Amino acid sequence: MPAPPLTPMRPARPRALRTNPESLRVFICDDDLAFADELASALTASGFEARTLRDGRTPVELFELFAPDIVLLDLYMPPPDGFEMMNLIGQNIARRNISLVVMSGAEAGLLETATHFGSGRGLTPAAVLQKPVRLADILSVCMAHRRLPRVAT
Secondary structure, X not given: OOOOOOXXXXXXXXXXXXXXXXXXXXXXXXXXXXXXXXXXXXHHHOOOEEEEHHHOOOHHHHHHHHOOOEEEEOOOOOOOOHHHHHHHHHHHHHHOOOEEEEEEOOOHHHHHHHHHHHHOOOOOOOXXXXXXXXXXXXXXXXXXXXXXXOOOO
């Protein structure tokens, strides 16, 4: 008896990376994975849902699948770097309320350039922090986002 024909497989659609729709989502876009993991743990303990580049996807994929409310963005990374990510975020900013926090070990002049670069793309960083950063400063910025009016995604 012949085997029945196989039904064609459709490619799986990528699933959103959100696990709790009520929590604010924080994407830690930093190639220093140990630093990012430490931040993610602290943010999770404070009631946020956090993702890092350790999740095994590109920064662009993580941004699109996770749909973060807050992006903690390092400038110095392998491509895409922080400036390329600001371009992507700028293209998506109209769809939802995203807080951008630029955090980098860059000198003050480059941080100012990054602020102007973001402004040219419709982004005004909620904060610009020079590394090393204090956890209290990051938590303060993330908590401030909770008080902003939510925009449906």
